Amino acid sequence: MTSPLISVKDLTLRFKTDEGLVTAVNNVSFDIAPGEVLGLVGESGSGKSVTAKSLMMLNAENSVYDDVSQITLRIDDEEIDVLSLKRPRDQMVIRGGAISMIFQEPMASFAPAITIGDQMVEQLLIHSDMTPAEAKDVSIEMLTRVGIPEPAQRFGQYAFEFSGGMRQRAMIAMALSTKPRLLIADEPTTALDVTIQAQVIELMKDLVEEFHMSILFITHDLGVIAQTVDRVAVMYLGNLVETGTVRQVINSPAHPYTRGLLNSLPKLDDLEAPLTPVPGDIPSPLDRPSGCVFHTRCVESGAIAEKCRNEIPVYTSDSANHQVACHLATQGEQS
Amino acid sequence: MSNDVLISARDLSVHFPLRRLGFGERPVVRACEGINIEIEKGSFFGLVGESGSGKTTLGRAMLKAAPISLGEITYSDTDVTYDLGSLKGLELKEYRKRAQLIFQDPYAALSPRMTVRDIIAEPLEVMGITSSRAETDEKVREIAAKCRLNLEHLRRFPHAFSGGQRQRISIARALVSDPKFIVADESVAALDVSIQADVLNLLNSIQEESGITFLFISHDLSVIAHTCNFVAVMYLGQIVEAAPTHKLFSETAHPYTRALLSAIPSLDPDVRGHAQKLEGEIPSPINPPPGCRFNTRCPHAQERCRSEVPEWREMSSGHHVACHFSEELRAEFGT
Known part of the structure; x- marks a missing residue:
């Protein structure tokens, strides 16, 4: 390269x-x-x-x-x-x-x-x-x-x-x-x-x-x-949460925020699909959340919400160079 | 005219005369020309x-905020029927209660010196809908709750709110006089996608709950497709195609609609470069092209289009179009 x-x-x-x-x-x-x-x-x-x-x-x-x-x-x-x-x-x-x-x-x-x-x-x-x-x-x-x-x-x-x-x-x-x-x-x-x-x-x-x-x-x-x-x-909020090729990110988004953005878009091939907004607003940069910056609006954290609140997720890359900063993604790889 | 129609325009034209430059005829901006539409009660148009x-001019004419030069607009609900062209005095005031507007830019639409409570209460006081302060407060609270604003919010000033919240305040203000008809002019254009989805969902739920008729103006066909049950496509002051949403998408009959549809960037990275590109830009409404106004940019334009104005005709039930070659084009688009 x-x-x-x-x-x-x-x-x-x-x-x-x-x-x-x-x-x-x-x-x-x-x-x-x-x-x-x-x-x-x-x-x-x-x-x-x-x-x-x-x-x-x-x-x-x-x-x-x-x-x-x-x-x-x-x-x-x-x-x-x-x-x-x-x-x-x-x-x-x-x-x-x-x-x-x-x-x-x-x-x-x-x-x-x-x-x-x-x-x-x-x-x-x-x-x-x-x-x-x-x-x-x-x-x-x-x-x-x-x-x-x-x-x-x-x-x-x-x-x-x-x-x-x-x-x-x-x-x-x-x-x-x-x-x-x-x-x-x-x-x-x-x-x-x-x-x-x-x-x-x-x-x-x-x-x-x-x-x-x-x-x-x-x-x-x-x-x-x-x-x-x-x-x-x-x-x-000032952090990179996901990086990858356009196909990786659009077709198989790894971060809940990317999924949230995609779900809130109106889709022309399926007019009946409901629009699912990312709940809440982007926090003020004066008051950055602890742990994962996205945890205040994340709907997927569920069982590991505690971890998301306290620990900053590490920016990790999979074999295809698809990088993501999310505890859910890294956990999935471990199990 | 059927009983289900709330507001209809017949041969409506809105012209804005300009200052004369030297000799000759006074130039006129033909913002709307020969418009025929009917908006049914309870529809999301x-x-x-x-x-x-x-x-925007058409939307304003329907609120009697733009001059009606030719033709007429008729509003009729269960109680009253108004001819907007001759409406004035008390009747006009009465109409203002029934027809409201939500603006595009939530940052410019709210006075920075008024609290949210005062902003929402203002229409009630100006129109004399409520008689006591207690009554006003109760009404404000009720509407605020509907638009997901809490009591705490009512005491604050607009600067403390994000774009999405401000738009919800604008919506609350439009709703507070119990209107029958709301014009939402590019109401989500200034918002981020996730906030846009939230506001669209709110408008949809209000519509379902209260049966208010919406005229939803947007440049974004994918937002329109998702929200509205009936769509009219405008080009250079004229409506070129109008149909129920699913019909407009499955049986597109006007080349301009077709071009708009294909210009929406696809979310699929593997479908690239399928846009049927439209050359050039929209001509000036001061001096529109003769014949079909779209002929200068239409990829299918023929000799006839340059001289003969296409008739506004019904192709199938509820599906109107103004194009000489719709039948041929529809068959072609279908493949």
């Missing part, structure tokens, strides 16, 4: 707030291989976006990374220790260089008073040694590539002149024009209609193949996950 | 379509 493009090891991230230190990400480890699409799923407040932003050191000033946390980016045999990059100059490699990001709300991600074209050219001038004329050609070519009609004319327009789907395409074009190794897509289709969502997903799949880059795909929509990614990581 | 299709 080739070495991963990016390895996140024991990432723990806290925010300093007036109420004390809030743990947003707790001991999270995962790898992304070159050309792989990893999906990160979870409810709002589970820490998906914060985890992704850590890869680009984009978290707010009040964030504190734990000392043992490590994020390693490998580019052509060179290893970069991401969390040690302190100066903006050094951070250029992870901000738009080797890593690019597209955001959920494309209207809020473009500057409203600068043309789309100027914004695309600006970052190319920073990240490469192109001349402005070359940068313009490359930008227009990228706009063509993502399927924007009349790209030369669109190049000179502002974000408000684009429709939602077009804006997200332009965002993708902009993120990809510097040829990043890793694209972080934070809920890229959530604000779009299903028909436009289908177009954008199709486009992203094509681009992965063409540019051979990796994607970290953040979403709360398991349908989108099933259609898009190679591997899935499920997050709950 | 789903209205689905992309953003910009006019579904």
Whole structure:
């Protein structure tokens, strides 16, 4: 197996707030291989976006990374220790260089008073040694590539002149024009209609193949996950609770939370099936439950509820590299 | 019109005139055009379509919160019959008690300065339904219990609640005046899947218990399919297909419905790329395409579709469609 493009090891991230230190990400480890699409799923407040932003050191000033946390980016045999990059100059490699990001709300991600074209050219001038004329050609070519009609004319327009789907395409074009190794897509289709969502997903799949880059795909929509990614990581309250290939996680979920998410989805092939919500709400990160973080909402713990309340489950892997952090799963293997 | 119909629209159009730009005719946004629907008493009526299709405007017209430009809307329950176009004064106030709205965003819909008790009690006081504070309190408690809010919750302010709980407060406020008809506009779109399932279950149980008629507006066909017993599909201000839910799914007759259905990402990772992609985006309602409004994006469009407006006709009992080639397409979709 080739070495991963990016390895996140024991990432723990806290925010300093007036109420004390809030743990947003707790001991999270995962790898992304070159050309792989990893999906990160979870409810709002589970820490998906914060985890992704850590890869680009984009978290707010009040964030504190734990000392043992490590994020390693490998580019052509060179290893970069991401969390040690302190100066903006050094951070250029992870901000738009080797890593690019597209955001959920494309209207809020473009500057409203600068043309789309100027914004695309600006970052190319920073990240490469192109001349402005070359940068313009490359930008227009990228706009063509993502399927924007009349790209030369669109190049000179502002974000408000684009429709939602077009804006997200332009965002993708902009993120990809510097040829990043890793694209972080934070809920890229959530604000779009299903028909436009289908177009954008199709486009992203094509681009992965063409540019051979990796994607970290953040979403709360398991349908989108099933259609898009190679591997899935499920997050709950800052912890990874399950990681595996998309088939392992969707077809045979090992964690009660993953099962809960799947059971609460309406299924088109069985309209009569009842929707079973995960009971309760996600607890406040200020008040993290002891033991297994999910025990306050778990309906399956039953006989071992005591154990779940007190002991933190170990993140274990089965033979097929399907990882889960749950006492039930480890118990099943022992018996 | 049969006796079981609670609210019906006949040839309804809602137009919003814009400011004149230079000379020529004043531009008009044709948000709804020539709509014919009947919502039966006690039904859970789903209205689905992309953003910009006019579904919210139609919902608002039925609450007399959008102008009725042409045609008419008739409301009739056991006691009264109203023609919404000419409704005013006391009768309009009376109608407000009978027809209520649940909004999309539970964070924006609740006043941050009012306690939950006051939020729920406000309609009772404004409409003069209860005569004493004790009576109001009792009514509030009764409704709160129905929406699974406890007494402790009533003293708090909205900021202390999660999205799902806030949506339950919105629902309680809509229910407190004992309405006969509720428009739920994208009421679960802003919620996480497990919370969404919880709110949908709540709406369903309220409907079964009290027999309230719901107009459930959503862009998510899988949610609609699961919740509603009758579905109408809207595109660019017109209803293109309407049928009982199971019929709409098993005998899809309009290419737009077909495209919406296939754009829903499948939960099965092994069924990938079956989406019948729809090219382009929804055109502007200021200047809709001639003929069938869907012809610019329809994969089956022919010459006739570009010139001749398709008739709104009944294909089989309860199943209406507006497409020239429904019979052929239905046979094709079926295979």
